[in-house]
Amino acid sequence: MTTLLDVDDLEVYYETEDGPAQAVDGVSFSVEEGETLGIVGESGCGKTTLAKAIIGILPHNGYVNAGRIQFRGENLTELSDEQRRRRKWEEISMIPQSAMNGLDPVYTIREQINETIETHRPGTDRVESNRIVDEMFDLVGLDPDRADEYPHQFSGGMRQRAMIAMALSLDPSLILADEPTTALDVIMQDQILNRIEGMQDEVESSMLVITHDVSVVAETCDRVIVMYAGQIAEEGPVEEIFGNPYHPYTIGLKRAFPDIRKSNQDLMSIAGHPPELVDPPSGCRFAERCPLATEVCRTEYPPEMEFGELRTYCHHADEIDEEFRPVADRAETWEQTEAAEAKNAKATEATK
């Protein structure tokens, strides 16, 4: 397998009134040809920013501060706007977070897909691009006759599928799916996920699935990255990440989702919030909410630790198996963090 996308020490900042917010800070990973990589993390952890930086649609106040985005050996951040534009959709397409509103309301879906094809492949005749539209509609399970309708005539799920059809229309090497199911009801979520899985079998594109929903990742991905506050906490194969993770955050995240096999399990939340990204802590960004945190965690950036195929950024990762895993299921364990203590102190204050 060859490497398709290689992100190296990427920093993406947003200009704010209080200074630059470090939305993505020193992230490195790669996507192999034909692979599906998931990125999970809570809202605001920088996963969408990462996707926007890769495809090249950061908002006006966002910029790549440092690092490289190598795509087929070419550093995308060094390309001119015009060179970059030509690679969009043709090479990297996306199923956006709000796919339901991703279509222009005043043009039919066929017109919009045709426009995309004809922009990137000048000289394509109308018969050919219409044929592609029909084919893509078939692929995502929509009636090709309905391509001539306007987006508002479609239901939410159909619009989502139309968006997927558009994302596939130029046969891109990489598809970024940013929260592809968030806006849908559960039944529709399942349909769309099945559709994405089916699509993975039929087309050879690599995928980057960005979501806060662990079940979506479990269903569609080969490998997962867990992000926290703009950085990678842990990375590895799906089974490893959800079966035997080594980062306290991943363990906590897992505990926050219900497990169908454990009927009377208590769901837990991790007390506290991710740190401010304008002036983040110099050490481990999770330290404040971590039950294992010690002095070194607050001052020093965590090292990369390897456990088989897992890559974990934690000072205490080697203590996990013996000391943390046996007690990780207990609620008391998660009370022993700086953030939880601060919260409790506040609560006692309030009762006084």
Place this chain on the structure above:
Amino acid sequence: MGRAQFVVRRTLQLIVTLWAVATALFLLFRSMPGDPTTYIVDPSLSGEARERLIESYGLNEPLHVQYMIYIQDVATLSFGQSFHSNRAVRDIIALYLPRTLLLMLTAFFFAYLIGITVGIIAGWRRNSDFERRSVFIALIARSFPDFWVGLIVLWIFGAWLDVIPMSGMRSGGIQYDSYWNVELWLDTIWHLIAPAAVLGFYLMGYPLLLMRNSMLEVLSQDFIEVCRARGLKERSIMFKHAARNALLPIVTAGAVALGYAVGGSVLIETVFGWPGMGREMVNAVLRRDYPVAQGTFFIFAMTVILLNFIADLAYGFLDPRVTYD
């Protein structure tokens, strides 16, 4: 309900509205202080001659009979005869309306062309110097009354620099055998430039600000981000997608504004001595020339109502989401 049914229903509404306007105008002029007979009848006439004259204008009839005659006239768009000049009101309108339209439509066309274009660019380049400057200019244009700017322009360019005519629509003594004489048109355009520019400058601010705001709103929508991700050309995103969507509210506002612009031509015509319908309307009111005043008022009202109607229809063509239910 289909488009055809919508047109039929709106046309019926239109007729009712126009009838209401016509009736209001009739009552308005009859209830105004002043008696038309004192303006049109020579006081030195003998009593009998005087009554004959009043009778010839139909002013001796009771109000409801006058009203019936009036409504019949309106229905045939004839509006009767002028008390003042004895000419048919229809001819007077046919003479003055094109002049007003020439001035108004020229000003309006350039105001909206420039205003919308600048508004698109200002919205696209948010927080740029271009945006700040154009918004500033638009606010200036909107805040200075056009008759005042008109006087300043006349003073500087007419009286002082002497590069524009001071008044009127044509130079005196110009010879022409037909309306298609080139010299006549050049002369008219030369007279047209100053009033059209002043009016256009005033009108420009509204579409500019409206278009800019509308652009900002559209640009924040998700599909614009997807357009960028699709690798469409910058210009195509700006005009074909952003501006096309942002244009929708401008169409309605523009049609209504055009109606008011035609009706509001009075001041600019007075300042620049442009012999248009606005000025004629004011003169008719002052002379208690009922038929002319009613006729011109009615035409102005009809313009506003018709343009609203057209805006409604245009919206259906521009926005596929609009249905006629």
